[in-house]
Amino acid sequence: MSSLAAARADNFYYPPEWTPNQGSLNKFHGQHALRERARKLDQGILIIRFEMPFNIWCGGCNSMIAKGVRFNAEKKQVGNYYSTKIWSFSMKSACCKHEIVIQTDPKNCEYVIMSGAQRKTEEFDVEDAETFELPADEERGKLADPFYRLEHQEEDLQKKKEAEPLLVRLQRVSDVRHSDDYTLNKALRARLRNQKKRVAEEEAVSRRMGLGIRLLPKSEEDAATAKQVKFCSGFEKNKREKRAAITAAPVFKNQSTSSTAAKKRLELESKRRKIKAIAASNLLTAGISPSSWSQPSVSTSGAKRISVAARIR
Numbered sequence: 001m002s003s004l005a006a007a008r009a010d011n012f013y014y015p016p017e018w019t020p021n022q023g024s025l026n027k028f029h030g031q032h033a034l035r036e037r038a039r040k041l042d043q044g045i046l047i048i049r050f051e052m053p054f055n056i057w058c059g060g061c062n063s064m065i066a067k068g069v070r071f072n073a074e075k076k077q078v079g080n081y082y083s084t085k086i087w088s089f090s091m092k093s094a095c096c097k098h099e100i101v102i103q104t105d106p107k108n109c110e111y112v113i114m115s116g117a118q119r120k121t122e123e124f125d126v127e128d129a130e131t132f133e134l135p136a137d138e139e140r141g142k143l144a145d146p147f148y149r150l151e152h153q154e155e156d157l158q159k160k161k162e163a164e165p166l167l168v169r170l171q172r173v174s175d176v177r178h179s180d181d182y183t184l185n186k187a188l189r190a191r192l193r194n195q196k197k198r199v200a201e202e203e204a205v206s207r208r209m210g211l212g213i214r215l216l217p218k219s220e221e222d223a224a225t226a227k228q229v230k231f232c233s234g235f236e237k238n239k240r241e242k243r244a245a246i247t248a249a250p251v252f253k254n255q256s257t258s259s260t261a262a263k264k265r266l267e268l269e270s271k272r273r274k275i276k277a278i279a280a281s282n283l284l285t286a287g288i289s290p291s292s293w294s295q296p297s298v299s300t301s302g303a304k305r306i307s308v309a310a311r312i313r
Ligand SMILES: [Zn+2]
Pocket: 058, 059, 060, 061, 062, 063, 093, 094, 095, 096, 097, 098
């Protein structure tokens, strides 16, 4: 047996007395592959390096052992959670050699201190820490279930949508609307062209009718309403009477007209002419205000009266 421990540890040195039929070097040396760490293997204990998963208070001297401090711990199986083994780690603290026992907790994915120490409480309020809470254990378990995921996917998506900031949603809507600039521009220009054309047509119509303003487009409703309206004025009646008088009058004009109606009318006209003449002379001489003499009256001889007034001036 070689006494060169370092060479033995590396498992590279094959001493001259070794033959291949003697098996592996470990077997030849009569030792376990894990060396000293396997010295309690007959008790089911393997010695490993254990790293403290959280801050703890030592049970012996009450000093703090920080997360990440490493110990030589004896690891052994103490039970099962379903098919998962529950491991126990026992170690001696560096501060006071107090024994600390820690177990795994597969149900909660945690480490549990069994004896010799106390976990430093570092819990905090989710809101105070401005962070978010991880789903509860049952939820976490369910999330692994594809059917549960499928059933709740729609609801989750809805929740996500609601949680999105308003700006992001607006941005998305805007992106969708403005993704095709060409079509949008085309539609806008077409609309403007149509509008211009319509305005030009309306202006042409208003010019033809002698109006200073554009009229609204024709509507059937307006046309129907306009048709229902009947304007009653003296114009039609006067026109009819005049026509009747013309047809009744003799074709060849006679100086001494025999028609009594014509005589009467001539007399009336001469009377009116006299009255107007007097009023006009009064106006010229006495300076009566003009509003008193030219009272407009609806009559067939309106045009004649104006001509008289013009002559007097
Ligand atoms: Zn201690």
